Amino acid sequence: xxxxxxxxxxxxxxxxxxxxxxxxxxxxxxxxxxxxxxxxxxxxxxxxxxxxxxxxxxxxxxxxxxxxxxxxxxxxxxxxxxxxxxxxxxxxxxxxxxxxxxxxxxxxxxxxxxxxxxxxxxxxxxxxxxxxxxxxxxxxxxxxxxxxxxxxxxxxxxxxxxxxxxxxxxxxxxxxxxxxxxxxxxxxxxxxxxxxxxxxxxxxxxxxxxxxxxxxxxxxxxxxxxxxxxxxxxxxxxxxxxxxxxxxxxxxxxxxxxxxxxxxxxxxxxxxxxxxxxx
Numbered sequence: 323x324x325x326x327x328x329x330x331x332x333x334x335x336x337x338x339x340x341x342x343x344x345x346x347x348x349x350x351x352x353x354x355x356x357x358x359x360x361x362x363x364x365x366x367x368x369x370x371x372x373x374x375x376x377x378x379x380x381x382x383x384x385x386x387x388x389x390x391x392x393x394x395x396x397x398x399x400x401x402x403x404x405x406x407x408x409x410x411x412x413x414x415x416x417x418x419x420x421x422x423x424x425x426x427x428x429x430x431x432x433x434x435x436x437x438x439x440x441x442x443x444x445x446x447x448x449x450x451x452x453x454x455x456x457x458x459x460x461x462x463x464x465x466x467x468x469x470x471x472x473x474x475x476x477x478x479x480x481x482x483x484x485x486x487x488x489x490x491x492x493x494x495x496x497x498x499x500x501x502x503x504x505x506x507x508x509x510x511x512x513x514x515x516x517x518x519x520x521x522x523x524x525x526x527x528x529x530x531x532x533x534x535x536x537x538x539x540x541x542x543x544x545x546x547x548x549x550x551x552x553x554x555x556x557x558x559x560x561x562x563x564x565x566x567x568x569x570x571x572x573x574x575x576x577x578x579x580x581x582x583x584x585x586x587x588x589x590x591x592x593x594x595x596x597x598x599x600x601x
Contacts (some may be wrong), residue, residue, distance in 0.1 A: 330542075331502040342532075344373070346573065348445050349450065350406040351379070351436060354404060356517055359364070360399060362397070363394050364394045366396055380411070380412070387411045388410070388412040389415070390414040390416075391414070392416040393416075393418070394418060395418065395419070396420055397418070398419060398420065398421070398422075399423075402427045405430040408583065411435045413437055414438040414508070416441050417441045420439070420440055420444060421443040423444070423446030424446065432454065433457055436462075437525050440462045440464045440466070445466070446470075447469065447470035448463065448468055451473075451493070452473050454475075456481075458482055460482075460483060460484040461484065461485050461487075462478060463486065464489050464510065467488075468490040468492060471492065472497055472511075473492065473493075473497070474498075477500060477513070480504070481506070483529075484507065485500075486510045486547075487514070493512040493514070495516070500523075500527070501524065501526040501527065505529055507531045508531065509534070511534065512535060512558065515538065515539060516539065516540065517543070518540060519542035519543070519545075520552075522547045523547075524545060524547060525547025529553060529601065530554060532554070533551065535562065536559060536560045536562070537562075538561075539563065540563065541565070542563075542565060544559070544571070549571065550569065551575065554578055555577050558580065558582040559578070560582045568583055571583075
């Protein structure tokens, strides 16, 4: 009889825990719905129906693991309570009209693998603790109004494969911590106000396939270490203030397909490296 009571007690605790998890997730999703004018979405939610039936929601068991509401006419801002979706692996809110700063609590989504917020109107700084998202593989924040510097904590994302920050209002230097991103395949920061020399440590990103630095205020000599990036297929460097002539650089990159450099740099030999500036 005692064993039966203990078993019943554990079952009761499990039921309450299950209900609490579902309620926390539903509350977070309802906050998202309300803060982004859910009634006017292209594909809206019936809040009286189970979460599993809501458009763009992926669940595994009792947990929300994916939100994909791209191209869905979301207008408003992200609620801080989104951090209650602790099992979330994919958050895709691209191509909407979201605005305001990202909630600081976003960095508490420790299981997040894909964060796609591009083509909105987000502003403010990229959270300085973005490096807390240790499982992140794709960080796509391009075509927004983010300001400030690229956080150095980005170097704490060992699994990151895509870093796409183009078409914002970012300033400052490329953080030296980028060289820690050994899995990085795409680094795109064009159309910002970034400046300084390209650090020689960029040659450590040996998996890099796409490097897009165009339309910034970078200057000085390109580092010879660029030639170590033999997996590069795209290298776009135009509309900066680089010095020297780099016609031979293309020949040192066997897989290059897209190559862009200002006309003034289109002839001659690969120049030597300037003394680089440290962060």
